[in-house]
Amino acid sequence: MEKRVTFKGWLLPLCLVLPQLLVSAVFFFYPAIQAVWQSLFIPDPFGLTSQFVGLENFQYLLSDKYYLASFFTTATFSILVTLVSMVPALFLAVMADRLLKGAATYRTLLIWPYAVAPAIAGVLWLFMFNTRVGIVSWYLGKLGYDWNHVLNGPEAMGLVVVASSWGRISYNFLFFFAALQAVPKSVIEAAAIDGARFWKRFFTIVLPLLSPTTFFLLVVNVVYSFFETFGVIHTITSGGPQQTTTILVYKVYSDGFVGQDLGSSAAQSVILLFLVGLLTILQFKYFEKRVHY
Amino acid sequence: MKRTFKQWGVTGVAAAVLGAFATPVFAATEIQFWHAFTGRLGELVAEQVEAFNQSQSDYSVTASHKGNYSETLNAGIAAFRAKEQPHILMVFEVGTATMMAAQGAVKPVYEVMEGAGAEFDQDAYIGSVKGYYTSTEGEMLSLPFNSSTPVLWINKDHLKDAGVDPEGDFSTWQNVGAALDKLKEAGSECPLTTAWQSWIHLENMSAYHNVAFASKDNGFAGLDTELTFNGPVQVQHIQAMGDWAQEGKFIYNGRRNEGGANFRAGECAFFTESSAGYAGIKNEAQFEFAVAPLPYWDGVDGAPQNTIIGGASLWVMEGHESDEYKGAAAFLNFLSSTDIQAKWHQNTGYLPITAEAGDKTKADGFYDENPGTDIAVMQMTANEPTANSKGLRLGSFDQIRGIIDEELEAVWSGDKTAQVALDSAVDRGNGLLRRFEKANDR
Numbered sequence: 059m060e061k062r063v064t065f066k067g068w069l070l071p072l073c074l075v076l077p078q079l080l081v082s083a084v085f086f087f088y089p090a091i092q093a094v095w096q097s098l099f100i101p102d103p104f105g106l107t108s109q110f111v112g113l114e115n116f117q118y119l120l121s122d123k124y125y126l127a128s129f130f131t132t133a134t135f136s137i138l139v140t141l142v143s144m145v146p147a148l149f150l151a152v153m154a155d156r157l158l159k160g161a162a163t164y165r166t167l168l169i170w171p172y173a174v175a176p177a178i179a180g181v182l183w184l185f186m187f188n189t190r191v192g193i194v195s196w197y198l199g200k201l202g203y204d205w206n207h208v209l210n211g212p213e214a215m216g217l218v219v220v221a222s223s224w225g226r227i228s229y230n231f232l233f234f235f236a237a238l239q240a241v242p243k244s245v246i247e248a249a250a251i252d253g254a255r256f257w258k259r260f261f262t263i264v265l266p267l268l269s270p271t272t273f274f275l276l277v278v279n280v281v282y283s284f285f286e287t288f289g290v291i292h293t294i295t296s297g298g299p300q301q302t303t304t305i306l307v308y309k310v311y312s313d314g315f316v317g318q319d320l321g322s323s324a325a326q327s328v329i330l331l332f333l334v335g336l337l338t339i340l341q342f343k344y345f346e347k348r349v350h351y
Numbered sequence: 352m353k354r355t356f357k358q359w360g361v362t363g364v365a366a367a368v369l370g371a372f373a374t375p376v377f378a379a380t381e382i383q384f385w386h387a388f389t390g391r392l393g394e395l396v397a398e399q400v401e402a403f404n405q406s407q408s409d410y411s412v413t414a415s416h417k418g419n420y421s422e423t424l425n426a427g428i429a430a431f432r433a434k435e436q437p438h439i440l441m442v443f444e445v446g447t448a449t450m451m452a453a454q455g456a457v458k459p460v461y462e463v464m465e466g467a468g469a470e471f472d473q474d475a476y477i478g479s480v481k482g483y484y485t486s487t488e489g490e491m492l493s494l495p496f497n498s499s500t501p502v503l504w505i506n507k508d509h510l511k512d513a514g515v516d517p518e519g520d521f522s523t524w525q526n527v528g529a530a531l532d533k534l535k536e537a538g539s540e541c542p543l544t545t546a547w548q549s550w551i552h553l554e555n556m557s558a559y560h561n562v563a564f565a566s567k568d569n570g571f572a573g574l575d576t577e578l579t580f581n582g583p584v585q586v587q588h589i590q591a592m593g594d595w596a597q598e599g600k601f602i603y604n605g606r607r608n609e610g611g612a613n614f615r616a617g618e619c620a621f622f623t624e625s626s627a628g629y630a631g632i633k634n635e636a637q638f639e640f641a642v643a644p645l646p647y648w649d650g651v652d653g654a655p656q657n658t659i660i661g662g663a664s665l666w667v668m669e670g671h672e673s674d675e676y677k678g679a680a681a682f683l684n685f686l687s688s689t690d691i692q693a694k695w696h697q698n699t700g701y702l703p704i705t706a707e708a709g710d711k712t713k714a715d716g717f718y719d720e721n722p723g724t725d726i727a728v729m730q731m732t733a734n735e736p737t738a739n740s741k742g743l744r745l746g747s748f749d750q751i752r753g754i755i756d757e758e759l760e761a762v763w764s765g766d767k768t769a770q771v772a773l774d775s776a777v778d779r780g781n782g783l784l785r786r787f788e789k790a791n792d793r
Contacts, residue, residue: 100786100789101790102790103453103790104428104431104455104456105432106453106454106455107790109789109790109792118786122782124779189604190604190612190616190618208603209603296606298606298756298760299757299760300757300758300761301757312750312753313750315421315425316421316425316749317749317750317753317783318425318428318449318747319747319750319783319786321786321790
């Protein structure tokens, strides 16, 4: 039976949640309401005049096929970043978990990339793949492959995905590694005695037992790829070539802070807010059912 | 010897007291100046500011670097909204329409000068530079600071190696095209590259061939302007560039001046870049280089007209005290004084913004010692500017350039023909112009 702690009266519980409510109100609800309000106007950059236009900002956005294309770009980017940052992390965690000696060293080394800020990671990868002086593109050239992410869309997308995922692998590794420690050894040993090989044991026992962690990381990584990859894209491609790496958040920035089109920028934030809300609801509604705690 | 904490404390107090006496009793009025220059240009600006501060004791200018051009403009706008704007803000030419529309946020330079009782002769400035920053009534709204125009940079050694006469005539794209063929045949990996593709190959290309970039005199005559750069002259040029890109004769390196690194390293034969590329090229190039006027298409009526400027001007922001404006006026006058301007022009390759500074540079013998450095000036002033070549005044222009960059990339990669790409750029850009018109409708 579930245990419930109950309070008598409502004053004490209110006081206990009040700090959290205040923080949410100041840093989340207030800006969100502001964004919704601003999305109904076309203001000039200096805030001197403002025209009420109703839903025209949304209408303008949704009739722009480049904006609609950016949804597809964002989806591609998010799926790739989530896969590229989670699958190798899981593999590394499983391998590190099997080590008898030196696990701590490996663990420490694997966590390092997480300490590198996204913008700096972006510059590092840009250096390696620079079309002129990059060491990787130079070797690719030796092999007869002409690397040019400045003009080639898929190459640019690949580069920003790798640069965004690289540091993230460390973060995911940490969670997977901790979760693996919690898998009861007795279950695995029992399976081993029954004759199940390593990969059989991994897929039938370990992976299902990791599902709460995997689900958590899935949500966190999708949110990461939506909102925190801005620095990488800004430093590597600035959204180009053409618009192949312009994800929704980058467009909010470039329209708002480069183009000074604050009305459109606010409308895009509102759309993004709903999109992420919807995505999170979907994830909890459909994926969580398949998670075993 | 070890000092105790107490002793250190006494020394500190003594130093503080001495320090207080060392500063003048009447503090100079502080003038904030935000700019976008780093590297060599940043040093030169710092020198100018230092010279001004040394020259008088009433005002003290504090210069702050606020990032690249776009970032500096944004910093200024954000500061204005927070009521902490600087006195003087550097804004690149692309932001001109945004600033002009911001009545109430900026104080026109002619007003600042009038209010300060400073001497100010608008006619001292070169016509094509002045024209860019004056209102339709002919009043100067911002002070031209660094202005440049695109030219053709040539790596003579590279041409010699490919068997092309480096002293040849490269004034037309037909001639350049023939040279590109030879360079490619000789195995050159980078016959031609460019910086600032939209500025050079569309905006200046249009002015130079006397065709309109946008209606309403390129936006000078009203906010209801529409883009028109998808005409036959521009399409033909962009298509030629696109074909060269497909054939490996034109190498695209990026939206800003990334191509400069390749040229300065000696990899490229031709490079279309601002005349202000001079400082960097002179500094780094390990080869013999030359500068030539920007090529034009022979056979187009009215070409070559004149090219237009790029660069930045200084805007004075509203909301300060009147004696601070006097300081700002004094500083702006100092910046456009002949000696300062002549030195700036000679060091950077930017145009001399006053005719006098140009004359002084000539008298100094600078053009004789550095052949080609006067080409930019001649190219800009060769003909009386027409409605198509006076400049551009378009809202949301930074974003429109972004759209043009995207569409041109589609041409260079062969995804679109020039006509399709430019039609699309015009269509998308017009949407932004209509929004800008609405935002500034009052």
